[in-house]
Amino acid sequence: MGSLITTMIVISLFLVVYVTSLPAMESFLGNVVFTTQKQSKTIQEDLVIEQVAVNSSGAFVWVANVGLVPVTVTEVYVNGQGTAVNVPLGLSSTVVIKASVSGVTPPYYVVVVTSDGYSTSVTWS
Amino acid sequence: MSGVRRRARPAQSTVVGAMFFIVLVFFSLGILYYVENNYVLYGEATQRAWQLQQQRNDQRFTVGEAYVLPAKGGYKTLFFVRNEGGTPIDIVNAYLCSVNGGKVSRYSTNLYLNPGQSEWVNLTDYNSSFPSVLNGDYNVSLWTSLGVGASTIVVATALGAFGSSPEGNVYPVAGSLSVSASKTAVGVPSWPPWWFRVLKVWWLQPGNFSLAEVNVSFTVVNNNPYPVMVYPNSSLLLYWIPTPSQLNQLAVDASSYGSAFYSGVIGAALPLNETLVVNAGSVETVTIPNYTIMLYSLTWYETAWGLLLSVTNSANSASKTFGKYPADIYVPIYPSTATNYTFASKLLLSYALLGKTYDMYLNIGYSTVEISPPSQSPQ
Numbered sequence: 413m414g415s416l417i418t419t420m421i422v423i424s425l426f427l428v429v430y431v432t433s434l435p436a437m438e439s440f441l442g443n444v445v446f447t448t449q450k451q452s453k454t455i456q457e458d459l460v461i462e463q464v465a466v467n468s469s470g471a472f473v474w475v476a477n478v479g480l481v482p483v484t485v486t487e488v489y490v491n492g493q494g495t496a497v498n499v500p501l502g503l504s505s506t507v508v509i510k511a512s513v514s515g516v517t518p519p520y521y522v523v524v525v526t527s528d529g530y531s532t533s534v535t536w537s
Numbered sequence: 538m539s540g541v542r543r544r545a546r547p548a549q550s551t552v553v554g555a556m557f558f559i560v561l562v563f564f565s566l567g568i569l570y571y572v573e574n575n576y577v578l579y580g581e582a583t584q585r586a587w588q589l590q591q592q593r594n595d596q597r598f599t600v601g602e603a604y605v606l607p608a609k610g611g612y613k614t615l616f617f618v619r620n621e622g623g624t625p626i627d628i629v630n631a632y633l634c635s636v637n638g639g640k641v642s643r644y645s646t647n648l649y650l651n652p653g654q655s656e657w658v659n660l661t662d663y664n665s666s667f668p669s670v671l672n673g674d675y676n677v678s679l680w681t682s683l684g685v686g687a688s689t690i691v692v693a694t695a696l697g698a699f700g701s702s703p704e705g706n707v708y709p710v711a712g713s714l715s716v717s718a719s720k721t722a723v724g725v726p727s728w729p730p731w732w733f734r735v736l737k738v739w740w741l742q743p744g745n746f747s748l749a750e751v752n753v754s755f756t757v758v759n760n761n762p763y764p765v766m767v768y769p770n771s772s773l774l775l776y777w778i779p780t781p782s783q784l785n786q787l788a789v790d791a792s793s794y795g796s797a798f799y800s801g802v803i804g805a806a807l808p809l810n811e812t813l814v815v816n817a818g819s820v821e822t823v824t825i826p827n828y829t830i831m832l833y834s835l836t837w838y839e840t841a842w843g844l845l846l847s848v849t850n851s852a853n854s855a856s857k858t859f860g861k862y863p864a865d866i867y868v869p870i871y872p873s874t875a876t877n878y879t880f881a882s883k884l885l886l887s888y889a890l891l892g893k894t895y896d897m898y899l900n901i902g903y904s905t906v907e908i909s910p911p912s913q914s915p916q
């Protein structure tokens with residue numbers, strides 16, 4: 413009888429501990445996995461802005477993917493004027509991205525941002 | 538029953554507690570493995586990114602010199618690239634950008650250079666079209682597949698294929714090959730030296746009616762750190778530069794008689810006996826005597842009057858052979874009024890630098906020929 417009661421107490425404690433710690437455990441694991449996987453991707457992203465041209469049609473930014481993973485460019489800033497874009501960029505590929513600008517004058521501070529938050533910038537005079 | 542001692546059976550709570558402990562241990566190990574696995578993947582990614590950055594840091598190359606040369610259908614842009622880093626590089630992108638930033642052309646290249654290796658990049662080899670006319674300063678930048686770049690400035694003041702730039706159409710940037718030509722006339726039988734002079738000729742019956750004989754000399758200044766070889770197939774070229782109205786007349790004639798004879802260049806090989814080697818930092822002057830500029834009048838299909846021009850050299854017997862209609866330049870003339878015709882002279886040199894051969898055009902000067910009506914008979 414005493415053993416049965418002890419067994420019940422142990423199992424109850426296990427259930428209490430499991431149920432109460434499960435959300436925290438899931439959150440912890442989720443953060444760890446999300447953080448490490450995201451950082452794993454972000455750290456392999458690498459873009460270089462190879463050329464910038466600004467004329468009456470807008471700003472044209474040549475971006476090359478020199479990293480280890482494909483990326484998606486989602487934002488281009490030229491002297492603080494942002495343009496939302498959605499430009500997938502495969503490995504070792506180069507694209508020209510047009511950004512809408514008005515009244516900007518050199519030097520041009522150009523920032524390119526990816527969907528994972530990676531960004532690179534260049535000052536083009 | 539005596540002497541046999543049986544082991545006591547563990548209590549049920551002990552078994553359950555042990556199982557609970559074991560489950561907790563495996564559960565913790567599973568979490569640890571899962572987390573560790575993610576950190577391993579993160580570490581591998583970091584390692585790859587670090588290695589890539591190391592390779593990038595080892596890449597270093599320079600664009601030593603650059604030229605913009607006129608070429609058929611456009612322009613040929615040459616760059617001398619040297620890999621000065623400690624790792625191989627592959628140049629994948631080249632940009633030609635006006636310095637004011639308004640125009641950019643990107644060209645895909647595929648140039649692989651080992652450490653210490655140098656190479657000429659010929660952009661016309663990699664893409665089909667160049668701007669037909671380059672003017673002003675251009676920034677040329679080259680990029681490797683890892684995102685390492687280098688650039689230089691090319692001053693391109695060239696005009697079109699029949700350019701009128703008296704400085705010539707070669708625009709060295711850094712250490713370079715420059716050529717200047719002098720115009721020395723000797724033994725002119727019937728003309729004054731034709732360089733930069735306004736000539737006056739009279740139209741006669743079909744046939745040879747005027748000639749001039751000159752010496753052509755040019756000086757090669759080699760500012761490269763390497764020897765340059767000038768090949769004997771250098772040529773003197775004569776371009777007819779028609780006025781707009783003459784161009785219009787050409788179009789009219791072309792519709793009537795075809796356009797086969799409306800070519801724009803005449804020329805003949807300079808008789809360099811052997812390859813001229815100009816050492817690094819040296820200056821060499823070459824003189825080729827007895828150049829003859831001949832003009833032929835022509836009755837073309839007995840309906841259109843024309844003028845044929847030819848360049849020959851008395852030392853080059855092959856260039857003295859003409860057929861009935863030498864494949865030179867046909868210039869339509871109209872005997873009703875005296876008309877000026879302008880010709881540009883260019884020296885075409887083929888030279889080799891670092892094992893590759895290039896063509897260089899040098900504008901020498903311009904001549905204007907006045908063609909008078911046949912009623913004004915020659916003296």
